[in-house]
Amino acid sequence: MPYIANTSEDQQAMLAAISCADFTDMWRKSQVTVPEPPLLNIPEGMSEFEVISKLRKLAAKNATELHTFIGAGYYDHIIPAAVSEITGRSEFYTAYTPYQPEASQGTLQAIYEYQSMICRLTGMPVSNASLYDGGTALFEAMMLAIRTTRRRQVVVSEAVSPIFRKMLDAYSSNLNIELIQISAGIDDSAQKELLKAVSERTACVIVQYPNFFGTIEAWSEFNEKVHEKKALSVCSTYPVSLALLTPPGELDFDIVTAEGQSLGNNLNFGGPYLGIMAVTEKLMRKMPGRVCGRTVDSEGKDGFVLTLQTREQHIRRESAMSNICSNESLCALSALVYLACVGKQGLIQVAELCAAKAAYARQLLLEIEGVEAVGGNAFFNEFVIQLPGDAAEIVGKLIDKGFAAGFPLGRYYPGRKNQLLVAVTEKRTKEEIKALATALEAVL
Amino acid sequence: MKLIFDKGKPGRRGSSLPKMDVPPENAVPAQFRRRTAAKLPEVSEQDVIRHYTLLSRKNMGVDTNFYPLGSCTMKYNPKVNERAASLPGFAELHPLLPQLRRGGALTQGALEVIYETQRLLCELLGFADCTMQPLAGAHGELTGIMLIAAYHKARGDHARKVLLIPDAAHGTNPASAMVGGFITQTVASDAEGNVDIEDLKKHLGPDTAGLMLTCPNTLGLFDKNVQEVCRLVHETGGLNYCDGANQNAVMGRVCPGQIGFDVMHVNIHKSFSTPHGGGGPGAGPVLVGECLVPYLPVSRVEKRDDGTYTLRYHCEESIGYIAPFYGNFGIILRAYAYILTLGREGLKRISENAVLNANYMRVRLAPYFDQKVDRPCMHECVFSAAPQAKKGVHALDIAKALIDRGFHPPTMYFPLIVHEALMIEPTETESKETLDEFIDALIEVVKLVDTDPESILAAPVTTPVRRLDETSAARNPNLADI
Amino acid sequence: MKYYSEEHEWILVEDDEATIGISEYAAAELGDITYVELPMEDDDVIVGDTLGVIESVKAASDVYSPITGTVIEVNSELEDNPGLINESAEKAGWICKLGNIDVAELDDLMTPDAYAKYLKTLA
Incomplete structure (x- = not known):
C-alpha cells in the first residue's frame, strides 16, 4: 500500500506487542464500536502514473495560454526560477510551525527576513509572519482597530476591493459591528465623505492604495483628520506598486494590509495566497498572527524564536487577538525569495515596466472609437475604460479570441455595467497590447 | 549568522527582466513617488540560492527527520502531489477567469477538481455537502461556527449564544467561537479526556448554540459516549461541531456525519498529507449535514446535467464570502491526488496503521512515564513526564535531548489537562524500525535523568543554536531589521 | 493597611488612596515577566474588573481589581521594565493607584497573616 511503511509481518508483530489479535480487535479495544462505513462511492486506488496522467488531463482543460489583462487584486507577474527552487526544498516545506526553535532556525530566520522585507517595503516598523490572504488580513485589521479603540464602527470606501468588502460583510454579521460603506468614484475614494462619516465612535477607516480602480491618491492630510478623531487608519495595498509609490508608513497609516500574491506567488486559481499585515509600534502587542523575533542563545549567539505568543490562541484561548493558527509561511517564503532575487533595482524595474505598459495600453485602447476614459489622472498598472456596450458581453467575445481583457465592473458596481478594469503587468509585450486593441476594436 | 540584507553590494542583480518595449512614460505623478528606494537586497541569484539553501539546512522537516509531533499529523508528503500542484494548467490559472462570461x-x-474533492470528502466523512473555501483549520472552525449562527438565526432562535467547549480542546476552538460572536463555556473532561456527561448536562439549556468536540479527543482517545453526547446536545436544540484535527485516527473507519455531528472541518495538511510548509498554507474544508446546506458560503461549484461545472453566486441564505475565491486550490489539488492514489482501501489502511503505530509506541514507552489513562489509544499517545519532573528534568528538557538524537520532539505541554505532557503521534507513514529507534532514544534519555541529568538540561548541543532567550525576545522585541 | 485577594493581588490603603500590585507568590509563579498592560488613568473600575494583564513568555494573566475606584496613577516604569515585578512585586513593582475607593469592600479581603495561611493551603 502506498505511503504505509509497515509490512504485514511488521503489522502482525506490532499487533502482538499491543495484545491485539487483529485490527478488528484493536478497534474494539480502542472503543471504536460504530459500524464501519462501506465507502462504496470512493473508487479504488490508482498508481502514481495514473494519478498524474488524470490530473494532466484536467489541467489541460484549463486555459492558461490566454493573453491576460485581468488583475483586480491578483496579478500575473514574472516569478524567477529561484523562487520555486527554494520553496521546493523539503527542509522548508515539510517542517511544521517553528515551535522548537533550535530545530527550526531556517524557517525562523526566513520569517524574520520576510518581516524585515515587508517593513522596508511598506515603511512600517512591525510586520507579522503572514495571514491567510489580503481579505482576511483586512478583516483582522478591522478587529485590531476595534480592540484598540474599543469602538465598534468601521467606515469603508467602496473603492476598496469588493471581494474584500464582501468578506468584511460576512465576518461582521454576528459581531455587533457597524460597517458603513461609502460610495466612491474612480479617481476619488470619497475622502470627503469618508471624513464626514468618521466620528468619536469610529474605530477605523479602511481605504485602498492604489484603490481598486488602480488610482493613486494623496492620503497624508486625510490620515491627519482621521487621527484627530482618535480613529485608526487602515490601508490595503498592492506590494509591487510600493516600489514606486510613497510607502504607507510615510503617509501615517496605522495598519497596512495587502494581498501578497504578486510577490512571487502563483495565481493558483485562488490560493494559497499571502496575507500581509504591518502595523505601528503602538499596535504591536495587539496584532494578530505569529511573529518572529531576534534574540540570543545561552552562549550569546544570535538566533530567532517565535515571540509575543501570549497574543495567540494556544495561550490566551477565547481572549486571543485572533483564532488564526496556521498561516501562509511557505507563501511568505516565496515573497521573501522573490524580493531578494529581483532586489532593490529589479523591483523598481518591474514596477516601471508595469506602469509604462499600462499607460501605453490605456492610450491605445482610448484611440478606439467608442472607448472612453473614466478617471485615470494618476494610476499605477490598472485603469478603467468605458465601453460602448455591456463590458461583460464584450469580454466574453474577447475570451473567444484568446484574451482575458479585464474585469467588468458591473458585477460589483451595478452603475458601471459598461466599464472595464484593465491591468497590465511586465509580462505583457507591446505586441500583445496592440493585439488586444485590435481585437477589442473588432468586436465592438 | 548573516541576514540576506548583510550580503551583496550596490548594483548587484539577482534577476533579469524583459526590456522596456513601450515608451517609458507612465501615469505615476511625481508627488506620489517614494523619495528613496525600498532597501531591498542587492545580491546575485547564486547569493540568494546559497543563502536560503544553507538556511534550509538549519531545519528539521518530515523529509529529514522523524517528526512525531502530537496532534499535528506530520506524515510523509507524497511528491506526486507536489508535481500535480505545479502543473501550469493549475498553478497559472487566474481565479477570476470563471467569473468572466465564457470563462467558465x-x-x-479546476472546477472538476474542487467538485470531486468535495464529493469524495462527503462520502468519506458521511456528510451531505462541503465547502472547500476555508483556508486553514481555524478558518474552517470559524466558518462552521458562522454556519451554526446562521442556522439559529434563520429559525429566529436568537437566545442561542453559548458554544460549549471541553477543557481539553485546542485553543483555536474558544478563539474561533469568540471571533464568530459566541460566548464560550468550558465543559469538564473526565479522567479519559472524554466529555463529562454530568457536567455537560449542567451547561445545556435554551442558550446552547452547540458543542465543539474534537473527535477523537486531544488525549488521543475515542470517546465511547460520543453518540450520547451528540444526542443530548440535539435534544436541547443545539448543533454538534466536530473538530476534525484528529481525523487521521479514524479515516475510513468512522464517519462523523453519521454519529451525530452536524458540521466538521478537516485539516487537509494533517490527514490528507499536504505539507505544513513551516506553518502553512493549509486548508480546512467544512462538511455539513442537510440542516446546514443552505447556509454554505458562496460561490458554490455545481455540476450541470450535461456534466460540465459552473459556479453559483446567489444562495439566499448563504453566510456569504469567507475567502476571496474557492479556497486554497493548490492545497485541495494535492489532497485530491492523495485520495485518488489511496482509494477506498488505502484510506482505511491509513487509520489502521496510524493507530497501530501509536499503540506500539504507547505499550513500549508506558513503563517509563505516567499515563493519565492506561488503555489503547488512537493515532497518538500522551504521556506525562511528571516522574522525571520530580527529579528536575522537565518535558521541555526531554524534548531538547531528543533533538540531539536526531528526532523532532513530540508536542509538549498539550493537552493542558495533562501535567508535563508529551504527546507522540508517529503517523502511518513511519516504519517499525523508525519507531524502535525513537523509542530506544527516548528510553536512553529517561535513563540519563537518573545518571546524568545535567546532560539533558544542557541539550541541545548539536543544533545551530543552543536554547534561546525567549524572555528578552518578548521583553524587548526585535521583529525586523529595518 | 495592606490586604490581599484570593487572586493574589495586594492592596495598600493610605488615606483614601489604594496602591495595587500582585503578590510575590504570584510573581514567582508567573516566572520572568515580559510585559505589563496597564490600565488607563481615569478608568473607573469595580471589584473584579480587569485592571491589566501581566504576561510571561508562555502565559497571560489578568489582574483583577480587589476594590472599586478610579485609576489615578499607573506605574509607567513597568512599561520599560516589566521585570521590576519579579524583583520587587510588593514595592517598586506596584501596578496602579486607585482613588475614590470604597473602604467597606476591604472587609472581604485577607490580612497579610490570613493570606500567608491561604498560600499554605495551595501548596
Whole structure:
C-alpha cells in the first residue's frame, strides 16, 4: 500500500506487542464500536502514473495560454526560477510551525527576513509572519482597530476591493459591528465623505492604495483628520506598486494590509495566497498572527524564536487577538525569495515596466472609437475604460479570441455595467497590447 | 549568522527582466513617488540560492527527520502531489477567469477538481455537502461556527449564544467561537479526556448554540459516549461541531456525519498529507449535514446535467464570502491526488496503521512515564513526564535531548489537562524500525535523568543554536531589521 | 493597611488612596515577566474588573481589581521594565493607584497573616 511503511509481518508483530489479535480487535479495544462505513462511492486506488496522467488531463482543460489583462487584486507577474527552487526544498516545506526553535532556525530566520522585507517595503516598523490572504488580513485589521479603540464602527470606501468588502460583510454579521460603506468614484475614494462619516465612535477607516480602480491618491492630510478623531487608519495595498509609490508608513497609516500574491506567488486559481499585515509600534502587542523575533542563545549567539505568543490562541484561548493558527509561511517564503532575487533595482524595474505598459495600453485602447476614459489622472498598472456596450458581453467575445481583457465592473458596481478594469503587468509585450486593441476594436 | 540584507553590494542583480518595449512614460505623478528606494537586497541569484539553501539546512522537516509531533499529523508528503500542484494548467490559472462570461468553459478542469474533492470528502466523512473555501483549520472552525449562527438565526432562535467547549480542546476552538460572536463555556473532561456527561448536562439549556468536540479527543482517545453526547446536545436544540484535527485516527473507519455531528472541518495538511510548509498554507474544508446546506458560503461549484461545472453566486441564505475565491486550490489539488492514489482501501489502511503505530509506541514507552489513562489509544499517545519532573528534568528538557538524537520532539505541554505532557503521534507513514529507534532514544534519555541529568538540561548541543532567550525576545522585541 | 485577594493581588490603603500590585507568590509563579498592560488613568473600575494583564513568555494573566475606584496613577516604569515585578512585586513593582475607593469592600479581603495561611493551603 502506498505511503504505509509497515509490512504485514511488521503489522502482525506490532499487533502482538499491543495484545491485539487483529485490527478488528484493536478497534474494539480502542472503543471504536460504530459500524464501519462501506465507502462504496470512493473508487479504488490508482498508481502514481495514473494519478498524474488524470490530473494532466484536467489541467489541460484549463486555459492558461490566454493573453491576460485581468488583475483586480491578483496579478500575473514574472516569478524567477529561484523562487520555486527554494520553496521546493523539503527542509522548508515539510517542517511544521517553528515551535522548537533550535530545530527550526531556517524557517525562523526566513520569517524574520520576510518581516524585515515587508517593513522596508511598506515603511512600517512591525510586520507579522503572514495571514491567510489580503481579505482576511483586512478583516483582522478591522478587529485590531476595534480592540484598540474599543469602538465598534468601521467606515469603508467602496473603492476598496469588493471581494474584500464582501468578506468584511460576512465576518461582521454576528459581531455587533457597524460597517458603513461609502460610495466612491474612480479617481476619488470619497475622502470627503469618508471624513464626514468618521466620528468619536469610529474605530477605523479602511481605504485602498492604489484603490481598486488602480488610482493613486494623496492620503497624508486625510490620515491627519482621521487621527484627530482618535480613529485608526487602515490601508490595503498592492506590494509591487510600493516600489514606486510613497510607502504607507510615510503617509501615517496605522495598519497596512495587502494581498501578497504578486510577490512571487502563483495565481493558483485562488490560493494559497499571502496575507500581509504591518502595523505601528503602538499596535504591536495587539496584532494578530505569529511573529518572529531576534534574540540570543545561552552562549550569546544570535538566533530567532517565535515571540509575543501570549497574543495567540494556544495561550490566551477565547481572549486571543485572533483564532488564526496556521498561516501562509511557505507563501511568505516565496515573497521573501522573490524580493531578494529581483532586489532593490529589479523591483523598481518591474514596477516601471508595469506602469509604462499600462499607460501605453490605456492610450491605445482610448484611440478606439467608442472607448472612453473614466478617471485615470494618476494610476499605477490598472485603469478603467468605458465601453460602448455591456463590458461583460464584450469580454466574453474577447475570451473567444484568446484574451482575458479585464474585469467588468458591473458585477460589483451595478452603475458601471459598461466599464472595464484593465491591468497590465511586465509580462505583457507591446505586441500583445496592440493585439488586444485590435481585437477589442473588432468586436465592438 | 548573516541576514540576506548583510550580503551583496550596490548594483548587484539577482534577476533579469524583459526590456522596456513601450515608451517609458507612465501615469505615476511625481508627488506620489517614494523619495528613496525600498532597501531591498542587492545580491546575485547564486547569493540568494546559497543563502536560503544553507538556511534550509538549519531545519528539521518530515523529509529529514522523524517528526512525531502530537496532534499535528506530520506524515510523509507524497511528491506526486507536489508535481500535480505545479502543473501550469493549475498553478497559472487566474481565479477570476470563471467569473468572466465564457470563462467558465476555460476552467472546467479546476472546477472538476474542487467538485470531486468535495464529493469524495462527503462520502468519506458521511456528510451531505462541503465547502472547500476555508483556508486553514481555524478558518474552517470559524466558518462552521458562522454556519451554526446562521442556522439559529434563520429559525429566529436568537437566545442561542453559548458554544460549549471541553477543557481539553485546542485553543483555536474558544478563539474561533469568540471571533464568530459566541460566548464560550468550558465543559469538564473526565479522567479519559472524554466529555463529562454530568457536567455537560449542567451547561445545556435554551442558550446552547452547540458543542465543539474534537473527535477523537486531544488525549488521543475515542470517546465511547460520543453518540450520547451528540444526542443530548440535539435534544436541547443545539448543533454538534466536530473538530476534525484528529481525523487521521479514524479515516475510513468512522464517519462523523453519521454519529451525530452536524458540521466538521478537516485539516487537509494533517490527514490528507499536504505539507505544513513551516506553518502553512493549509486548508480546512467544512462538511455539513442537510440542516446546514443552505447556509454554505458562496460561490458554490455545481455540476450541470450535461456534466460540465459552473459556479453559483446567489444562495439566499448563504453566510456569504469567507475567502476571496474557492479556497486554497493548490492545497485541495494535492489532497485530491492523495485520495485518488489511496482509494477506498488505502484510506482505511491509513487509520489502521496510524493507530497501530501509536499503540506500539504507547505499550513500549508506558513503563517509563505516567499515563493519565492506561488503555489503547488512537493515532497518538500522551504521556506525562511528571516522574522525571520530580527529579528536575522537565518535558521541555526531554524534548531538547531528543533533538540531539536526531528526532523532532513530540508536542509538549498539550493537552493542558495533562501535567508535563508529551504527546507522540508517529503517523502511518513511519516504519517499525523508525519507531524502535525513537523509542530506544527516548528510553536512553529517561535513563540519563537518573545518571546524568545535567546532560539533558544542557541539550541541545548539536543544533545551530543552543536554547534561546525567549524572555528578552518578548521583553524587548526585535521583529525586523529595518 | 495592606490586604490581599484570593487572586493574589495586594492592596495598600493610605488615606483614601489604594496602591495595587500582585503578590510575590504570584510573581514567582508567573516566572520572568515580559510585559505589563496597564490600565488607563481615569478608568473607573469595580471589584473584579480587569485592571491589566501581566504576561510571561508562555502565559497571560489578568489582574483583577480587589476594590472599586478610579485609576489615578499607573506605574509607567513597568512599561520599560516589566521585570521590576519579579524583583520587587510588593514595592517598586506596584501596578496602579486607585482613588475614590470604597473602604467597606476591604472587609472581604485577607490580612497579610490570613493570606500567608491561604498560600499554605495551595501548596
